[in-house]
Amino acid sequence: xxxxxxxxxxxxxxxxxxxxxxxxxxxxxxxxxxxxxxxxxxxxxxxxxxxxxxxxxxxxxxxxxxxxxxxxxxxxxxxxxxxxxxxxxxxxxxxxxxxxxxxxxxxxxxxxxxxxxxxxxxxxxxxxxxxxxxxxxxx
Amino acid sequence: xxxxxxxxxxxxxxxxxxxxxxxxxxxxxxxxxxxxxxxxxxxxxxxxxxxxxxxxxxxxxxxxxxxxxxxxxxxxxxxxxxxxxxxxxxxxxxxxxxxxxxxxxxxxxxxxxxxxxxxxxxxxxxxxxxxxxxxxx
Numbered sequence: 001x002x003x004x005x006x007x008x009x010x011x012x013x014x015x016x017x018x019x020x021x022x023x024x025x026x027x028x029x030x031x032x033x034x035x036x037x038x039x040x041x042x043x044x045x046x047x048x049x050x051x052x053x054x055x056x057x058x059x060x061x062x063x064x065x066x067x068x069x070x071x072x073x074x075x076x077x078x079x080x081x082x083x084x085x086x087x088x089x090x091x092x093x094x095x096x097x098x099x100x101x102x103x104x105x106x107x108x109x110x111x112x113x114x115x116x117x118x119x120x121x122x123x124x125x126x127x128x129x130x131x132x133x134x135x136x137x138x139x
Numbered sequence: 140x141x142x143x144x145x146x147x148x149x150x151x152x153x154x155x156x157x158x159x160x161x162x163x164x165x166x167x168x169x170x171x172x173x174x175x176x177x178x179x180x181x182x183x184x185x186x187x188x189x190x191x192x193x194x195x196x197x198x199x200x201x202x203x204x205x206x207x208x209x210x211x212x213x214x215x216x217x218x219x220x221x222x223x224x225x226x227x228x229x230x231x232x233x234x235x236x237x238x239x240x241x242x243x244x245x246x247x248x249x250x251x252x253x254x255x256x257x258x259x260x261x262x263x264x265x266x267x268x269x270x271x272x273x274x275x276x
Contacts, residue, residue, distance in 0.1 A: 055204035055256065056161035057144045062204075064256055113254045136254060 002108060003065070006137045007047040009105035010069045013112075014045055017096025020088050036074070036126075041085055043093075046070040055138070062139050069097075069133040074126040083120055086129055090117055097133045111136045145231025148199045148263060150210050153238055156227050159211060161204035163258065167228055167237075170196040197237045197265045199228050205249060205257040214261060217244045223266060233274025239265040 015024060021041055028034035028044035036042050049067040056062070071093050075086040094115055103110045113134035120129045146165060149156035172194050173187035203211060217224050223241035230236065246262040 053256075054163075055206070056163060057147055058158045058160055058162065061161070111254075134254075138256060 002106070002139075003047075003049055005106045005108040006049075006065060006067075006110050006135065009103035009108065009110045010047065010133075010135065011045060012105055013096060013103040014069075014071065014093070017093060019043070019092040019096075021085060022089060022092075040079070041073070041075045041089065043074065043089065044072045046072070064139075065137045067135055069135055071131045071133070073129050073131065074123065077122060077125050077127050079127070083127060083129070086120065086127065090129060090131055093131050097131075103135075108137065108139060111138070142231075146229070147231070148201055148226060148228045150213065150224055150226040150242075152225050153227070153240070156225075157210050159201075159203065159214070160208040161206050161211060163202045163204060165199055165201040167230075168198045168200070170194055170198065197228060197239065197269055199263040200246075200260065201263070202258050202260045205259045211259075214244055215247070218247050218261065224263075226263065228263075230274070233276065234272060235274035236272045237265070237269050238272070239267075239269035241266045 011029070014027070022043055026039060026042040028042060030046060034044075046069070047067070048070055049065060051066045053064045054061050055064065073086050073089045073093070075083065079085065097112050097115055099112060099114060101112045103112065113136055115131060115133045118130045118132070120127055122128070146167070147158060147162055148165060149158050151157045171192040174191055174193050175185060176188045177184070177186045213224065216222075221243070223243055225240045226242050227236050227238040242263045243266045244261055244263055246260070248260045249257060250260070251257045
């Protein structure tokens with residue numbers, strides 16, 4: 001059971017997802033320097049562990065981890081395209097993270113559960129919308 | 140004081156029992172009732188037969204994470220066949236336990252929630268005699 005492997009699995013899946021107008025350089029990671037200057041859209045990935053549970057009382061029992069993989073989608077404020085580009089990106093992300101799909105890293109499987117999208121909001125010079133992807137890892 | 144995680148049922152021959160993988164919640168119930176031998180001479184009071192318990196039995200209702208594991212599979216087979224299993228319920232408190240060579244397993248119920256881990260609930264019931272070990276301080 002590894003939080004690191006879960007995060008890596010989710011990020012790997014995000015990188016493997018084709019997202020309109022977003023390249024690997026347009027993704028902001030946690031605790032990493034990212035300068036959006038000159039960009040008109042970018043996404044930011046957040047790994048949010050929530051709960052841990054056990055599968056049994058015995059020594060060495062397996063664990064289950066649940067949490068949220070949040071991808072925030074930023075587009076320039078007051079765009080001529082409204083939020084169309086943003087919603088296209090959201091659609092692309094959700095296509096990559098379909099319900100019941102899996103992400104594997106270092107032989108650990110992470111299950112993708114439901115995803116939700118919130119309403120957009122202004123965030124400095126950007127218009128932001130969050131995609132929240134519930135995950136479950138069982139080892 | 141011991142934590143509840145020490146309160147488990149183990150299966151196998153006496154003194155060689157194995158922990159069942161995936162045990163979650165469990166409830167032990169000690170069944171038994173006094174025998175009423177009230178008669179007219181008791182003047183209207185209730186009188187029980189002393190030093191005798193009718194319907195003596197230990198039951199243990201447990202919930203397990205469903206998995207393909209040797210001891211768990213033994214339980215599943217025993218439910219299907221009705222064959223008894225040897226095992227012991229240990230409280231983890233003062234060494235108290237109840238050992239029986241003939242636990243009967245019944246009442247399997249599997250819960251398979253959406254987006255969750257599948258769990259199996261079963262009930263172990265002693266058939267015939269069992270050996271209690273009293274707790275010590």
